Amino acid sequence: MHHLLSFLALFFFGLTCRAVTIAGSDDDSCSTLKETFADDFLVGAAIDYGELRDTTSALHQLIRREFSALVCENSMKADHTEPQEGRFNFAGGDAVVDYAQRNGQVVTGHCLVWHSQCPAWMFGPDSTGHPVDRELLIRRMRNHIYGVCSHYRGKVKGWDVVNEAIEGDGSWRKSEYYRILGDEFIPLAFQFAHEADPDAELYYNDYGLDSPRKREAVVRLIRSLKARGLRIDAVGMQSHLSLWTNLDEYERSIEAFAAEGVNVMATELDVSVLPWPGEMPNADISTSFEYQERYNPYRDGLPEDVLAQQGDFYRRLFAIYRRHAAAITRVTFWGVHDGTSWLNNFPIRGRTNYSLLFGRNLLRKPFVEDIIRDAADASKAQK
Numbered sequence: 001m002h003h004l005l006s007f008l009a010l011f012f013f014g015l016t017c018r019a020v021t022i023a024g025s026d027d028d029s030c031s032t033l034k035e036t037f038a039d040d041f042l043v044g045a046a047i048d049y050g051e052l053r054d055t056t057s058a059l060h061q062l063i064r065r066e067f068s069a070l071v072c073e074n075s076m077k078a079d080h081t082e083p084q085e086g087r088f089n090f091a092g093g094d095a096v097v098d099y100a101q102r103n104g105q106v107v108t109g110h111c112l113v114w115h116s117q118c119p120a121w122m123f124g125p126d127s128t129g130h131p132v133d134r135e136l137l138i139r140r141m142r143n144h145i146y147g148v149c150s151h152y153r154g155k156v157k158g159w160d161v162v163n164e165a166i167e168g169d170g171s172w173r174k175s176e177y178y179r180i181l182g183d184e185f186i187p188l189a190f191q192f193a194h195e196a197d198p199d200a201e202l203y204y205n206d207y208g209l210d211s212p213r214k215r216e217a218v219v220r221l222i223r224s225l226k227a228r229g230l231r232i233d234a235v236g237m238q239s240h241l242s243l244w245t246n247l248d249e250y251e252r253s254i255e256a257f258a259a260e261g262v263n264v265m266a267t268e269l270d271v272s273v274l275p276w277p278g279e280m281p282n283a284d285i286s287t288s289f290e291y292q293e294r295y296n297p298y299r300d301g302l303p304e305d306v307l308a309q310q311g312d313f314y315r316r317l318f319a320i321y322r323r324h325a326a327a328i329t330r331v332t333f334w335g336v337h338d339g340t341s342w343l344n345n346f347p348i349r350g351r352t353n354y355s356l357l358f359g360r361n362l363l364r365k366p367f368v369e370d371i372i373r374d375a376a377d378a379s380k381a382q383k
């Protein structure tokens with residue numbers, strides 16, 4: 001099917017940039033995303049076993065041509081890397097690392113300590129039936145972080161050490177880690193990660209960081225880690241955005257984090273065009289709503305006006321990234337193309353979303369040329 005699409009794309013579009021992306025050529029005659037932003041930041045994508053098993057050559061050419069960084073969408077999470085206590089499994093993560101090395105791409109690790117996709121044993125009783133307590137949880141956290149970080153030492157540039165520890169109102173999330181250890185679990189995680197891989201960059205990662213309350217809480221966290229002499233290199237703003245996200249607030253957060261002397265990364269970028277059924281959108285993977293037709297309005301295709309709106313949004317977003325390029329080290333999309341984006345199933349299963357820069361046919365959306373041209377114009381104007 002993809003071969004037929006490649007042929008049709010070539011036929012209809014001629015050898016334009018859009019078509020080259022899928023045509024099977026590694027011809028560098030037009031700018032790619034990674035080249036366009038090479039002096040500014042890495043441009044990444046989340047991939048995993050789905051992509052690695054897919055034999056569509058156009059998909060692999062796209063990944064190689066457009067992206068300078070990769071991250072595992074799932075394979076480096078605790079439920080994958082240590083499904084049973086003390087039994088590590090690095091198969092999925094290793095496959096992505098090998099693939100990235102073959103393509104000359106930078107890998108980052110996602111993630112060490114997170115309340116979701118965390119194996120149940122982490123908070124369960126020990127082998128003698130003794131319920132988990134502070135000491136046991138610290139020991140398990142240390143073993144997990146040491147095991148994973150030392151395996152990937154020298155292979156990943158940095159780690160999302162703690163993911164999603166803060167609630168929308170700026171308070172600590174009442175996760176099991178928090179319930180047992182209080183907010184101490186965060187500095188402990190950063191300490192262990194640094195001990196296990198002193199060369200790795202260390203990041204705090206979260207969603208909804210355009211919210212002022214969450215922004216302030218993250219600023220407090222950066223200060224408290226630094227006050228303890230711990231390493232923190234960057235804040236990862238997941239950036240699961242939608243057409244309705246307030247980009248002024250988002251930019252203020254980039255400024256606030258950069259002002260604390262850390263780098264900033266968009267670590268899981270996507271821009272949903274579908275309605276959010278609840279009140280405040282979030283990216284907590286446990287959120288879910290019943291499927292209803294009215295929440296899936298673009299099943300048969302994305303209307304031109306919505307595509308244009310998404311193009312405007314992405315152009316404004318990349319203008320923000322360029323303005324703050326001194327602090328921004330990486331912009332990573334959460335997926336390669338619309339067809340396999342997690343947003344087709346979150347927070348409602350079975351919708352048709354259009355959140356990324358590449359459509360289901362693996363072609364660049366038309367506004368990608370605008371993003372690239374904007375960047376070229378800005379760099380000409382600077383010279």
Ligand code: XIL
Pocket residue numbers: 073074163238268283284285342
């Ligand atoms: C998502 C993956 O994309 C899905 O495949 C998986 O089923 C659930 O997790 N925030 C994160 C990511 O930090 O790890 C999540 O990834 C999306 C929200």
